[in-house]
Amino acid sequence: MEIRVADETEFGRVVDLIHRSWASRVDHRSSGHRFTEAELRQIVKEGAVVLVAVEADRVWGSATVVPAGDMAEIAKVVVDPSAFGSGLGDSLMNAAHDAAVAIGFDNALLGVSLFQPELVRWYARFGYVVEVMRTYSHASPLSPAPIVMTRRASTEPASVPASDPIGIAVAAITHGQLVGLPTETVYGLAADATNPMAVRSVFAAKGRPLDHPLIVHIASKRSLDHWTVHSDDAHRLADAFWPGPLTMVLPRQTHVLDEVTGGRDTVAVRVPRHPLALGLIALLGPTGGVVAPSANPFGGVSPTTPDHVRADGLAHIVIDGGPTTIGVESTIVELMDGDVQILRPGAITAQQIEAVLARSVSPVSTGPSRAPGMLESHYAPKAGVKVVADASEITQRGNDVGYLGPGSLSDVVSLNAPSPYTASALATVLYARLREADDLGLRLLYVVSPPAGDLLSAVADRLTRAAHEP
Ligand code: TXA
Ligand code: MG
Numbered sequence: 001m002e003i004r005v006a007d008e009t010e011f012g013r014v015v016d017l018i019h020r021s022w023a024s025r026v027d028h029r030s031s032g033h034r035f036t037e038a039e040l041r042q043i044v045k046e047g048a049v050v051l052v053a054v055e056a057d058r059v060w061g062s063a064t065v066v067p068a069g070d071m072a073e074i075a076k077v078v079v080d081p082s083a084f085g086s087g088l089g090d091s092l093m094n095a096a097h098d099a100a101v102a103i104g105f106d107n108a109l110l111g112v113s114l115f116q117p118e119l120v121r122w123y124a125r126f127g128y129v130v131e132v133m134r135t136y137s138h139a140s141p142l143s144p145a146p147i148v149m150t151r152r153a154s155t156e157p158a159s160v161p162a163s164d165p166i167g168i169a170v171a172a173i174t175h176g177q178l179v180g181l182p183t184e185t186v187y188g189l190a191a192d193a194t195n196p197m198a199v200r201s202v203f204a205a206k207g208r209p210l211d212h213p214l215i216v217h218i219a220s221k222r223s224l225d226h227w228t229v230h231s232d233d234a235h236r237l238a239d240a241f242w243p244g245p246l247t248m249v250l251p252r253q254t255h256v257l258d259e260v261t262g263g264r265d266t267v268a269v270r271v272p273r274h275p276l277a278l279g280l281i282a283l284l285g286p287t288g289g290v291v292a293p294s295a296n297p298f299g300g301v302s303p304t305t306p307d308h309v310r311a312d313g314l315a316h317i318v319i320d321g322g323p324t325t326i327g328v329e330s331t332i333v334e335l336m337d338g339d340v341q342i343l344r345p346g347a348i349t350a351q352q353i354e355a356v357l358a359r360s361v362s363p364v365s366t367g368p369s370r371a372p373g374m375l376e377s378h379y380a381p382k383a384g385v386k387v388v389a390d391a392s393e394i395t396q397r398g399n400d401v402g403y404l405g406p407g408s409l410s411d412v413v414s415l416n417a418p419s420p421y422t423a424s425a426l427a428t429v430l431y432a433r434l435r436e437a438d439d440l441g442l443r444l445l446y447v448v449s450p451p452a453g454d455l456l457s458a459v460a461d462r463l464t465r466a467a468h469e470p
Contacts, residue, residue, distance in 0.1 A: 166279045169319050173198075173280070173290060178205055180295050180309035181217075181280065182321025183272035185245050185329050185346070186302040186431065187309045188217065188292025190277075192284070199259040199291055205314040208298040213262040214291035215247050215330075216269045219281040226287050227253055227269050233335050233357055240356045243273035245326055245347040249334040260291055270330055276321045294329065301379055301434045301466075302329060308435060327428040328458045333361070345457040347427075378465040383437040384444045385467040387460075394446050402437050405448025413440060423453035430459060434466060 169179045173190065176198040181190035189205065191198040193216045203210055216227055221238040228234065228250035237248060252267035261267050269289075272278065281290060294302035295309045303309045304327050306320045331346030333353060341362040342350050350361045383402065388394060394403070397411040406421040408414030415433045418425035437445040447463055450456060 166276065166283065166319075169280050169317060170283045172317050173284065176201070177316040178202060178314060179280075179290075180303075180306065180315035180318030181272075181277050181290065181292050182306070182319055182324065183217075183274045183277050183292070184243075184324060185272070185326045186304055186324055187295045187306070187318075187321075188272075188277075188290075189295035189309075189314050190217070190280070190290040190292040193217075193260055193289040193291045194257070194287075196257050196259045199257060202291060202293065203259075206293060206296070206298045208293065210259075211262040213264060213268060214260050214293055216256070216260060216267060216289045217272055217277065217281060217292045218269055218289045219278055219284075220271055223286060223289065224269065227256060227267055227289065229253065231335055233338075233340065236356055237333070237335075237353065238271070241348055241352075242271040243278060244271070245273070245330040246270060246353075247330045247332045247344075247346075249332060249336070249343065251336070266334070266336070268332065274321055276319050280319070299378060299380060301381055301431050304428075304431045308432070311435075323428075323432075325428065326424075326455075327430060328455065328462055331458070345461050347424075347455055347458065349454055349457070376465060377468040379431070379434070379462050380466050380468070381434040381438045381445070383434075383442040384469070385434070385437075385463065386444060386446050387449050387463045387467055388446050389449055391446075391448065396444060400441065400443040402440065402442040402445040403448075404433050404445060412446070413442060415445075421448070421450055423450040423455040423459050426450045427455045427459050430462065 169181075169190075172179050173192050176192060176195050178198075178201065179190045181188040189202055191202045193199065193214075199214065202208070202214065218224070218227065221235070221242055224230075224234060224238060228248075229252070231250060234248055234250055237246060247268050247270040249266050249268045252261055252265060256267045272292075281288060284290070295314055296302050296312050297314065300312070303312060304324045306318050306322075309315055309318045326347050329344065329346055331342065331348040331353075332344040333348075334341045334343050339362070340353065340357060340359070342353070350363060354361050388405075391403070391405060391407075391409055394409070394412070399413060401412045402415055403409045403412045404415045404417055406417060406419070408417075415436060416429075417433075418429060434445070447467075449463070450459060
């Protein structure tokens with residue numbers, strides 16, 4: 001691996017290439033932060049090695065190497081990628097490592113300005129441990145919470161770079177990246193709710209129309225008044241159901257981004273009931289929050305396991321919180337001018353809300369929903385879905401026809417169903433089975449409607465939309 005130090009002219013050219021390459025990477029969900037030449041020079045002045053691989057007019061990646069303790073060393077390194085062959089990302093990191101060693105940084109800190117999980121794993125092989133460093137002198141405004149890898153004194157391999165999944169996720173979020181976030185309902189595609197670029201990249205990743213607003217996920221009721229205009233009803237519902245599967249649509253505070261609300265004067269908020277989600281959001285501070293639509297492409301089936309999120313491929317990193325417990329999205333209730341209406345049924349029922357507010361709640365409106373984005377065809381697998389009362393209604397059979405209901409049937413592909421077959425048990429596995437139907441290449445899936453239960457209206461709602469032919 002050859003490393004040479006760039007001269008002034010070359011440095012100027014590199015800055016220019018970084019600009020052009022990063023500008024074009026906004027589409028690829030990078031943080032979109034464009035360093036100015038002055039900023040880059042400042043980084044270098046403070047003792048960083050800026051490492052970039054340059055090929056023709058493309059910049060493939062960059063890393064910084066900073067001597068621990070002593071920020072005086074000034075070096076600039078340009079690496080020639082023609083020496084790398086394939087696997088440029090690894091090679092670049094290899095070069096960063098070599099550079100640190102060559103320059104004689106002992107206990108060097110290696111900072112990666114654009115966080116990438118592969119880099120963390122790669123460095124782990126060399127015994128680096130990952131930390132989120134908040135006191136780094138370059139931290140602001142270049143990178144609010146850079147990922148920093150510290151070389152261990154011992155050469156033992158660091159086994160789990162993900163030992164601090166929350167720290168890594170916080171860094172990713174503050175870099176404008178998209179994080180697969182476990183909640184009790186479904187996995188979200190989380191992004192910094194205060195970063196317009198990050199929020200826009202959520203829409204781009206999902207292929208979601210811009211006027212379908214997002215839910216802001218906050219850490220506790222204490223943040224409610226930061227995002228929404230105070231309402232006694234909202235506080236009562238928050239006390240009763242948060243953290244939990246209830247989203248409230250309320251008048252927004254003016255600072256809430258139009259990107260989040262789709263330009264509406266209301267904003268949807270909820271506190272998810274999952275320790276990893278709450279841990280992440282809490283680290284964003286009292287005014288922090290993440291938007292988190294379900295982490296599936298627009299119109300598709302929501303993810304309920306980390307594998308689903310990885311299969312859909314929209315998140316830069318996925319926090320593994322295991323399978324979700326409820327399995328269908330939160331109840332959405334709109335509180336406007338004293339009027340209370342359910343916009344989307346979920347695990348919190350209208351009756352539970354009525355009991356807390358001691359007044360009646362308008363049921364879910366039928367027909368075109370008032371929650372923009374609640375389309376008639378939604379949560380839809382490729383397979384056709386037919387909802388039946390029981391197995392006697394099944395008219396088609398074959399190895400491309402599936403059955404999800406109590407027991408198993410012959411001459412169809414019986415999917416694993418919960419027993420007893422209740423609405424809440426079905427909710428837990430419903431999305432996983434809809435995905436399985438596609439994985440098996442089924443043409444048609446019969447789903448038996450579950451008996452009454454708390455989650456019946458939520459499950460029935462999702463089944464209707466899954467069954468609706470666009
Ligand atoms: O359980 C959940 O709520 C999951 C998890 C990840 O938290 N999230 C989720 O987000 O289901 P999403 O984006 O897939 O659904 C959000 C729904 C949309 O139907 C949207 O129209 C509605 O919330 N919504 C958001 N803001 C709104 C607003 N200001 N007024 C009316 N509806 C709103
Ligand atoms: Mg969704």
